[in-house]
Amino acid sequence: xxxxxxxxxxxxxxxxxxxxxxxxxxxxxxxxxxxxxxxxxxxxxxxxxxxxxxxxxxxxxxxxxxxxxxxxxxxxxxxxxxxxxxxxxxxxxxxxxxxxxxxxxxxxxxxxxxxxxxxxxxxxxxxxxxxxxxxxxxxxxxxxxxxxxxxxxxxxxxxxxxxxxxxxxxxxxxxxxxxxxxxxxxxxxxxxxxxxxxxxxxxxxxxxxxxxxxxxxxxxxxxxxxxxxxxxxxxxxxxxxxxxxxxxxxxxxxxxxxxxxxxxxxxxxxxxxxxxxxxxxxxxxxxxxxxxxxxxxxxxxxxxxxxxxxxxxxxxxxxxxxxxxxxxxxxxxxxxxxxxxxxxxxxxxxxxxxxxxxxxxxxxxxxxxxxxxxxxxxxxxxxxxxxxxxxxxxxxxxxxxxxxxxxxxxxxxxxxxxxxxxxxxxxxxxxxxxxxxxxxxxxxxxxxxxxxxxxxxxxxxxxxxxxxxxxxxxxxxxxxxxxxxxxxxxxxxxxxxxxx
DNA sequence: CCCAGAGTTGCTTCT
DNA sequence: TAGAAGCAACTCTGG
Numbered sequence: 001x002x003x004x005x006x007x008x009x010x011x012x013x014x015x016x017x018x019x020x021x022x023x024x025x026x027x028x029x030x031x032x033x034x035x036x037x038x039x040x041x042x043x044x045x046x047x048x049x050x051x052x053x054x055x056x057x058x059x060x061x062x063x064x065x066x067x068x069x070x071x072x073x074x075x076x077x078x079x080x081x082x083x084x085x086x087x088x089x090x091x092x093x094x095x096x097x098x099x100x101x102x103x104x105x106x107x108x109x110x111x112x113x114x115x116x117x118x119x120x121x122x123x124x125x126x127x128x129x130x131x132x133x134x135x136x137x138x139x140x141x142x143x144x145x146x147x148x149x150x151x152x153x154x155x156x157x158x159x160x161x162x163x164x165x166x167x168x169x170x171x172x173x174x175x176x177x178x179x180x181x182x183x184x185x186x187x188x189x190x191x192x193x194x195x196x197x198x199x200x201x202x203x204x205x206x207x208x209x210x211x212x213x214x215x216x217x218x219x220x221x222x223x224x225x226x227x228x229x230x231x232x233x234x235x236x237x238x239x240x241x242x243x244x245x246x247x248x249x250x251x252x253x254x255x256x257x258x259x260x261x262x263x264x265x266x267x268x269x270x271x272x273x274x275x276x277x278x279x280x281x282x283x284x285x286x287x288x289x290x291x292x293x294x295x296x297x298x299x300x301x302x303x304x305x306x307x308x309x310x311x312x313x314x315x316x317x318x319x320x321x322x323x324x325x326x327x328x329x330x331x332x333x334x335x336x337x338x339x340x341x342x343x344x345x346x347x348x349x350x351x352x353x354x355x356x357x358x359x360x361x362x363x364x365x366x367x368x369x370x371x372x373x374x375x376x377x378x379x380x381x382x383x384x385x386x387x388x389x390x391x392x393x394x395x396x397x398x399x400x401x402x403x404x405x406x407x408x409x410x411x412x413x414x415x416x417x418x419x420x421x422x423x424x425x426x427x428x429x430x431x432x433x434x435x436x437x438x439x440x441x442x443x444x445x446x447x448x449x450x451x452x453x454x455x456x457x458x459x460x461x462x463x464x465x466x467x468x469x470x471x472x473x474x475x476x477x478x479x480x481x482x483x484x485x486x487x488x489x490x491x492x493x494x495x496x497x498x499x500x
Numbered sequence: 501c502c503c504a505g506a507g508t509t510g511c512t513t514c515t
Numbered sequence: 516t517a518g519a520a521g522c523a524a525c526t527c528t529g530g
Contacts, residue, residue, distance in 0.1 A: 153507070153527060237509030282508040291508080355509070362510095406525040410510040417510080480523090487525070 006036040006182065007099040008092070011077070012110060012258075013134060014103040015041075015062045016214040017069050019169035019261035022131040026101040027075075027176055036182035038095065039070055039077055042084045048199045052382040054350035056200060058212035062259050063192045065213025074176045078190040085116045092126060095182075101129040103258070106139075106300045107389035134258060136266045137161050137293055139300040150301035152313070152404065154282055157294045169264045206348050210253055210385060217254030224249045225268045232278035234285045241355035242341070242418050242427035249285070250351055252386035255292070265289055292391060298404075299390025306393040308374060313403040317486040319365070319372035326371055328469050329364050330379045332432070335461070335468035336414040337444055339363050341431035348431075350385035358399055362412040365400035366483055368470050373400040401483060408483040411476045415444045434459045 009026035017023065023039065030037035041063055044050065051059065067077035080087060091097075100121060105111070114130075121128050132138050142160050143150060151157040184190075195202045210216075224231065239247040254260035269286045272278075281287030304310040308317070328334050332343035342356040352360075357380075363369065364376045373396035380396070381387050394404070401408035418427070425443030429436045435446055437457040442449035447461050447468060454460045461467060 155507075156528075235509090239509095287508075358509080401525080404526095405507085406527085407507085407510085408525065409523060410525095413511065416512085484523095484525090491526095 004036055004096065004182075005033070005098045006038055006095040007033075007180075008095070008097050008101070009037075009039045010088075010100060010102040011039060011041045011066065012103060013105050013107075013256070014258035015066050016217070016259050016261065017066075017073070017172050018214065018218070019133065019264050020103075020172065021133055021170055022101040022103050022129060024170060024172050025129050025131070026099065027172065027180075029099045029101075030180045031177050034177075034179045035098065036095070037075060037176060037180040038097075038182060039075060040091075041066075041077060041079055042087065043079055043081050043193065043198070044083055045081065052350070052384075053195075053200050053205055054383065055385050055387060056198060057195055057202075057205060057208065058210065058253055058350070058385050059257065060192060060195060060198070061208075061212035061216075062214070062257050065215050065259075067192055069214060073172065073174070074178065075180070076185065076190070077192065079192055080190070084113050088117055089120045089124075092120070092124065097126055099127050099129070101131070103134055104130050104132045105134060106296065108306060134262065135293055135296045136166055136262050136289065137164060137297075139293075139297045142297045143301045150298045150313070151294070154291070154294055154404075157297060158281060158290065161290075161293070166263065166266055169261060169267060209349050210250060210351060212253070212257065212259065212385075214254075214259045217251070217260035220249070220251055220254065221260055221265060221268060224251070225272055228272050228276065231269070231272045231285055232276045235279050235283040236288060236354065237283055239353070239355075240421040241353040241359065242338070242422040243353075244426060244430060246351070246353065248288075248353060252388075253351065256386045256388040256391075262289060262292065292388075295390045295394035298394055306374075306377065306389065308372065308402065311403075314397055315402045315486065315490050317366075317372075317400070317402060317483070320370045322369065322371060325369045325469055326364075326375055328466070329360070329369060329371075329376075333466045334363070334414075334470075335447070335466040336363070336472070337425070337428045337432050337435055337446060337465075338418040339414045341428045344431045346380075346383045350383060357395065359412050359414065359417055361396060361399035363414060365396075366408055366479055367411045368414070368472055368475050368479070370475075370479055370482065373397060373402060376400075406487075408487070409480050411480065413476075414472055419444060432465070434465050 007026050007030040009023045014020055014022065027037060029035065047056065063077060063079065070076050080091060118128055145160050151160055251260060251265065255262055255265065266289060269289065273286065278284060281290050298313065299305045302311060302313050308314050329343065332340035332347065334340055339360055342352055342360050346352045361376055364371050365373050377392050377396045380392055397403035398405045424440045428443055435443060438446055438449065439453065442453065446465060459465050
């Protein structure tokens with residue numbers, strides 16, 4: 001057992017070396033005091049049940065890459081296994097830890113963990129350094145600037161940060177001293193586990209379209225930042241939700257895992273836009289990054305942000321329960337080819353276009369199935385590579401017209417919406433292959449095809465492909481009225497509160 | 501207190 | 516064929 005003191009950097013959602021101030025703080029502290037340096041990542045025992053297989057693969061790839069990059073500067077990643085709140089106090093004692101650095105995260109579960117660990121550190125005189133480095137702006141100062149409340153509109157948010165100077169990114173380049181290598185530096189038990197070792201059978205996963213890691217994230221960033229004209233002309237609403245190859249950057253998984261610094265993305269975008277005529281928020285690429293910031297401020301400043309009950313920004317809506325419909329939606333078996341194609345792409349690849357998310361989120365909640373956005377958020381949490389606590393909850397509330405967005409009578413049509421950008425239904429043919437041979441006329445509405453056409457196409461609705469679980473034309477109108485009623489109740493409650 | 505204007509991205513029909 | 520109007524009509528912000 002070592003008697004030498006140890007500095008720990010606890011990696012969570014900051015799986016990178018670049019622009020990682022907390023990590024640099026740890027390195028400096030260890031070098032200056034000639035302490036051991038242990039950059040750690042905690043893998044929870046039930047990780048397989050918490051994170052979907054695709055995202056778990058992305059995470060392990062990111063950790064592998066992080067280890068490689070740490071070794072380039074004469075360190076390594078120490079994977080430790082157990083429940084953070086039980087394991088870390090034990091390890092910190094064993095390793096004689098005196099200094100801990102980590103990034104500020106706002107995921108409710110991480111916040112709860114932090115409180116426990118920080119309390120332990122205080123008792124044991126372990127100095128803790130926390131850095132705000134997951135977002136471009138410090139969300140607490142934005143809330144302060146808004147007199148303690150969260151901005152409820154995007155434009156309001158933009159006005160709050162308009163004159164904020166964004167700090168430069170920082171780099172870690174130099175080799176770490178050999179003195180910082182602990183005696184157990186070479187131990188095998190700390191290596192990044194394989195998918196198999198965490199209980200995933202890799203052969204069950206499809207081809208990996210978006211490999212995890214800082215190296216891959218930076219590469220992807222550079223590819224897109226070199227397309228200056230494309231960046232400057234970017235308008236989100238005009239990008240296609242159903243192109244076969246993504247019409248947007250797919251940088252989101254890298255940013256959500258912290259493989260890519262949001263601040264670096266910000267500065268690169270500024271560079272590209274500089275001196276060029278370019279689109280503006282909310283539709284520009286910069287605007288997309290600002291949407292993330294917007295939701296981070298909202299998530300940080302709202303209690304129970306990921307729930308309906310006890311959430312002050314969320315309109316209370318009497319959603320129904322329907323396990324059969326929920327399952328059909330999650331598995332891509334609603335009988336609406338466009339909805340099913342999106343849900344199947346999500347499950348297979350872990351990424352779908354933002355507007356595709358709109359389509360299926362509206363369908364599950366206020367549009368068709370009248371099921372709570374919380375149920376949808378859980379499914380997205382499972383499948384999305386770019387799952388992010390505040391963005392997921394915030395966007396689900398938006399789409400279900402529970403917060404931030406209120407025009408509930410604007411309902412996406414599972415038939416009309418996709419046709420705008422994919423008349424032939426090539427996207428549906430790829431992800432719902434049983435409909436591959438349908439004539440374009442019926443590809444969005446196979447139930448309308450005459451039986452003979454269905455037979456010729458080799459897919460009879462009700463036998464080879466599900467019947468529609470609801471009739472959109474009828475049900476969406478009923479749901480608008482239900483929304484109307486829920487809003488009315490909400491308004492009355494608010495008026496009553498004001499009187500008191 | 502009220503009012504006007506704005507709000508990332510709806511659908512259908514008509515011109 | 517792109518753009519506007521009709522549909523029915525929400526909340527937040529700022530004056």
